[in-house]
Amino acid sequence: MGVQLLERESLLASKVRLFGFAFIIVLVAETIGTISFQVGPGKILLMPLVWAVALGGVVSIFSRYAPAPLRAGASTQWYGAGLLQPALMLLITKLGLLVGASLPSVLAMGWPLVFQEFGHFFGTMIFGLPVALLLGIKREAIGATFSVGREPSLAIIAERFGLASAEGRGVLAEYLTGTVFGAVFIGLLAGFIASLNIFDPIALAMGAGVGSGSMMAAASGAIAAQQSPEVAKQVAVFAGAANLLTTTIGTYFTMFLSLPFTIWAYRVLEPVLGRIGMRPRVAVVEGAEGRAEAANPHKALGVPEWILAWVVTGAMALVGQWLGLKTPIADAVPGMAVILASTMVGFALYRLVWSKMPLVCWVSLVAMLATYPGVPFAAEAAALTAKVNVLALITPILAYAGLSVAKDVPAFRRLGWPIIVTSLMANAGTFLGATLIAQFFRH
Incomplete structure (x- = not known):
C-alpha cells in the first residue's frame, strides 16, 4: 500500500511539473514573440511556437542537472506526450469552427x-x-x-x-x-x-x-x-x-x-x-517500441484527465494570447468556452458510438456544424471564437511536445x-x- 501511494504521488508530481513547465514556457515564448531574419531571397520566422518546442526540448534534455523537484524526468516526459492528443483536439475544434463558417467557400474550391x-x-x-x-x-x-x-x-x-x-x-x-x-x-x-x-x-x-x-x-x-x-x-x-x-x-x-x-x-x-x-x-532499434510502451507510466488518460488537459491548455492559450497579441483575457473567455464545449460534445459522441469513427472526425463535424451558415446561433459562435487566435492554441501544444523530447534521444542515437x-x-x-x-x- 505504501509503495502504491508513493507511485501515485510520483505520477501526480510529474503532472504538476509538466503543467508548471509548460505554463512558464508559454509565458517566455509569447514574451519573446516573433523574430525574423533574411536568408537569401526569403526569410525565416522564429515564432512563439518555435520557441515553445525549443525551450521544452532544452528543459526536457538538461533538467536532469537541476534539483530533483525541478526535473522533467521520464514520467513528466511521457505525460507531455500523452497530453498531445487531447490538446490537439482543441486546435482541431478551432479549425473546425473556422471551416464551418467558411464551408461554402471551401466547397467552392473543388478540385484543388x-x-x-x-x-x-x-x-x-x-x-x-x-x-x-x-x-x-x-x-x-x-x-x-x-x-x-x-x-x-x-x-x-x-x-x-x-x-x-x-x-x-x-x-x-x-x-x-x-x-x-x-x-x-x-x-x-x-x-x-x-x-x-x-x-x-x-x-x-x-x-x-x-x-x-x-x-x-x-x-x-x-x-x-x-x-x-x-x-x-x-x-x-x-x-x-x-x-x-x-x-x-x-x-x-x-x-x-x-x-x-x-x-x-x-x-x-x-x-x-x-x-x-x-x-x-x-x-538497429528492434524492440524499441515495446520497451518504450513498457516504460510509459501514463499509458491511458481517463476522461477527467482529458477534461483537465483541455481546461489547462485553454487557460495557457488565453494568457499567451494576452501576452503576445494584447487580447484581454475576459474578451476571449466566451470564445474559449465555445471551443471547450464543442470539443467535449465531439468527444462524448465518439465515446457513445464506441469509437466507430476517429475522434478527430467527430470533433471536426461538431465544430463545423456549430458555425455553419443557417444553423441557429452560428454567427454568434463564429464571432465569439474569432477572438481566440489559432497560434495562441498552438504554443502550449508544442510546449508539451518539446517537454517530451528527451525520452526519444536514445532511439535517435541508434537510428x-x-x-x-x-x-x-x-x-x-x-x-x-x-x-x-x-x-x-x-x-
Missing part, C-alpha cells in the same frame, strides 16, 4: 482541395526515397517515406511487416523524427517558402494539411503570420480542411496506394541508386543521421508536393 491530397501521399516518397537510397538506407526507406509516419502509418506497417522489421524500423524513425523535429522543421520550411511569394497563400495552406495536427499548426501558422488578417484566416480555414481530408482518408490512401507504390518504386530504384550511394547503413535526413525530406515532400498540385489547379 481534392487533388492536392495526391501531393501529400506521394510527395513523401518522391522526395524521400531517392535520398534514402543514396544515403545507404535499405528497406527502412519504405517505412520512412511512404507517409509522414503518424499513428495510422505505424499500425499499417505493424500489421503488414511488424515493427521489428526493416520497414518497421523505418516508420518508427519517421514517427520519432516527426514528433521531435517535425513541427519546427515544417514551420521553418513553410515560413521560408511563403516569404518567397512564389505560391498562392491558399495553395500553401492546403500544403500545410499534412495529416499531423502539430505539423499542420506550425506550417499554417508560419504562412498566416506573413499574410493580412483576412488572408491569414483563410489560410487557417484551408489548412484545417486539407488536414481533415488527409486525416480521414489518409489511412485508406496510404494502405492501398502509397505503400504499394513505394514498395514498387523501391524495387525499381534500389538496384540503381543503391549501387552508387553510401555504404548500406541499418539503424543515426541518414534516417533523420530521410524523414525530414519526406516531411518536406508532403508539403511541397501538395502545394505544387494545389497551385496548379488554382492557376
Whole structure:
C-alpha cells in the first residue's frame, strides 16, 4: 500500500511539473514573440511556437542537472506526450469552427482541395526515397517515406511487416523524427517558402494539411503570420480542411496506394541508386517500441484527465494570447468556452458510438456544424471564437511536445543521421508536393 501511494504521488508530481513547465514556457515564448531574419531571397520566422518546442526540448534534455523537484524526468516526459492528443483536439475544434463558417467557400474550391491530397501521399516518397537510397538506407526507406509516419502509418506497417522489421524500423524513425523535429522543421520550411511569394497563400495552406495536427499548426501558422488578417484566416480555414481530408482518408490512401507504390518504386530504384550511394547503413532499434510502451507510466488518460488537459491548455492559450497579441483575457473567455464545449460534445459522441469513427472526425463535424451558415446561433459562435487566435492554441501544444523530447534521444542515437535526413525530406515532400498540385489547379 505504501509503495502504491508513493507511485501515485510520483505520477501526480510529474503532472504538476509538466503543467508548471509548460505554463512558464508559454509565458517566455509569447514574451519573446516573433523574430525574423533574411536568408537569401526569403526569410525565416522564429515564432512563439518555435520557441515553445525549443525551450521544452532544452528543459526536457538538461533538467536532469537541476534539483530533483525541478526535473522533467521520464514520467513528466511521457505525460507531455500523452497530453498531445487531447490538446490537439482543441486546435482541431478551432479549425473546425473556422471551416464551418467558411464551408461554402471551401466547397467552392473543388478540385484543388481534392487533388492536392495526391501531393501529400506521394510527395513523401518522391522526395524521400531517392535520398534514402543514396544515403545507404535499405528497406527502412519504405517505412520512412511512404507517409509522414503518424499513428495510422505505424499500425499499417505493424500489421503488414511488424515493427521489428526493416520497414518497421523505418516508420518508427519517421514517427520519432516527426514528433521531435517535425513541427519546427515544417514551420521553418513553410515560413521560408511563403516569404518567397512564389505560391498562392491558399495553395500553401492546403500544403500545410499534412495529416499531423502539430505539423499542420506550425506550417499554417508560419504562412498566416506573413499574410493580412483576412488572408491569414483563410489560410487557417484551408489548412484545417486539407488536414481533415488527409486525416480521414489518409489511412485508406496510404494502405492501398502509397505503400504499394513505394514498395514498387523501391524495387525499381534500389538496384540503381543503391549501387552508387553510401555504404548500406541499418539503424538497429528492434524492440524499441515495446520497451518504450513498457516504460510509459501514463499509458491511458481517463476522461477527467482529458477534461483537465483541455481546461489547462485553454487557460495557457488565453494568457499567451494576452501576452503576445494584447487580447484581454475576459474578451476571449466566451470564445474559449465555445471551443471547450464543442470539443467535449465531439468527444462524448465518439465515446457513445464506441469509437466507430476517429475522434478527430467527430470533433471536426461538431465544430463545423456549430458555425455553419443557417444553423441557429452560428454567427454568434463564429464571432465569439474569432477572438481566440489559432497560434495562441498552438504554443502550449508544442510546449508539451518539446517537454517530451528527451525520452526519444536514445532511439535517435541508434537510428543515426541518414534516417533523420530521410524523414525530414519526406516531411518536406508532403508539403511541397501538395502545394505544387494545389497551385496548379488554382492557376
